[in-house]
Amino acid sequence: MNFTEILSRWYSDKKRILPWRLTKDPYYIWLSEIILQQTQISQGLPYYIKFVRKYPTVEALANAKEEEVLKLWQGLGYYSRARNLLETAKYITEALSGSLPDNYKDLLRLKGVGDYTASAIASICYNESCAVVDGNVYRVLSRYFGIKTPINSTQGKKEFKALAQRLLPKTNIGDYNQAIMEFGAIQCKPKNPDCNVCPLNISCDALKSNRVDFFPVKLKAQKPIKRYINFLVYLSNDNSTMLEKREGKGIWRGLYQFPFIETKNSASEKDIKPLVPKQYAEITLYNSEDIIHKLSHQHLHTKFWIVHVNSLEEQSVKISEIRSYPVPILISNFIEAFNF
Numbered sequence: 001m002n003f004t005e006i007l008s009r010w011y012s013d014k015k016r017i018l019p020w021r022l023t024k025d026p027y028y029i030w031l032s033e034i035i036l037q038q039t040q041i042s043q044g045l046p047y048y049i050k051f052v053r054k055y056p057t058v059e060a061l062a063n064a065k066e067e068e069v070l071k072l073w074q075g076l077g078y079y080s081r082a083r084n085l086l087e088t089a090k091y092i093t094e095a096l097s098g099s100l101p102d103n104y105k106d107l108l109r110l111k112g113v114g115d116y117t118a119s120a121i122a123s124i125c126y127n128e129s130c131a132v133v134d135g136n137v138y139r140v141l142s143r144y145f146g147i148k149t150p151i152n153s154t155q156g157k158k159e160f161k162a163l164a165q166r167l168l169p170k171t172n173i174g175d176y177n178q179a180i181m182e183f184g185a186i187q188c189k190p191k192n193p194d195c196n197v198c199p200l201n202i203s204c205d206a207l208k209s210n211r212v213d214f215f216p217v218k219l220k221a222q223k224p225i226k227r228y229i230n231f232l233v234y235l236s237n238d239n240s241t242m243l244e245k246r247e248g249k250g251i252w253r254g255l256y257q258f259p260f261i262e263t264k265n266s267a268s269e270k271d272i273k274p275l276v277p278k279q280y281a282e283i284t285l286y287n288s289e290d291i292i293h294k295l296s297h298q299h300l301h302t303k304f305w306i307v308h309v310n311s312l313e314e315q316s317v318k319i320s321e322i323r324s325y326p327v328p329i330l331i332s333n334f335i336e337a338f339n340f
Contacts, residue, residue, distance in 0.1 A: 006199050011179030026100040026125045027058045033117045062093035070326035084112025104130045124174035131164035132177040136184025142216035146205030150219045229302045231258040236309050240316040256325040282308040293330045
């Protein structure tokens with residue numbers, strides 16, 4: 001048996017039973033692929049179930065409000081995926097009569113759908129000859145074939161895509177694509193894979209050269225910048241607080257957060273107090289050590305300051321309603337820990 005046949009046979013025996021593998025409905029496949037971008041199955045599965053229950057059709061999703069979708073998405077991160085999901089659902093409903101495109105080329109035109117997602121939907125739903133290349137596929141191919149080209153380089157992306165395309169079988173293409181991704185997820189894992197039971201171990205280049213941990217090769221990423229954010233958690237005598245909605249093009253656009261002050265370094269009370277209006281002089285620090293929230297290109301070193309006031313007017317919300325607002329996971333974790 002060759003590489004492709006071995007993976008296909010392995011998948012038939014070892015695959016996990018997941019709800020999106022029990023259907024060929026392109027809406028459910030599209031939904032699962034968007035949720036699983038940058039997300040492990042163990043984390044994404046509960047979100048997939050919640051979305052399917054609340055929005056069982058693309059039309060139901062298209063009729064949702066952005067805040068509802070963002071709230072349901074809360075905790076998954078990369079919120080542009082949720083906004084694109086809603087925008088694309090509206091486009092599919094209004095411009096495409098509620099049906100997703102049935103080929104790779106047209107799927108690629110949808111907002112939020114790139115090469116990987118279009119290939120996955122086209123191959124799984126329509127058996128189109130399109131290879132998927134995600135992190136799992138990069139790892140499997142680089143180890144098995146001993147490819148040293150960096151996977152995050154332009155040349156690497158072209159080289160791995162071409163190789164993956166050549167390896168595709170003539171039939172059951174969707175199953176094979178899922179097989180190689182599943183193989184990378186549960187057999188050819190990033191760390192400490194059990195090569196002794198691997199069905200490809202006899203001919204794996206990385207195992208032969210004892211360099212399994214060397215692959216895949218990546219170019220060094222740019223060092224993330226540090227930002228120091230001080231959230232002001234206002235508490236009024238009538239049990240209100242302040243939230244502001246993120247506007248613009250930032251990663252948290254459409255989400256809510258406490259007002260904040262950014263400083264050059266980790267701030268002390270003497271740094272923060274002069275920056276807060278005098279009528280709000282009673283300030284206490286909630287966390288003595290910075291809470292570090294890591295994003296792809298920046299690390300937020302955050303502190304939460306409790307600001308006691310008599311009353312609030314602008315942007316005030318009832319504390320009893322604070323959990324109904326879509327917020328970043330950093331803010332959500334604070335809300336739970338503070339026990340509003």
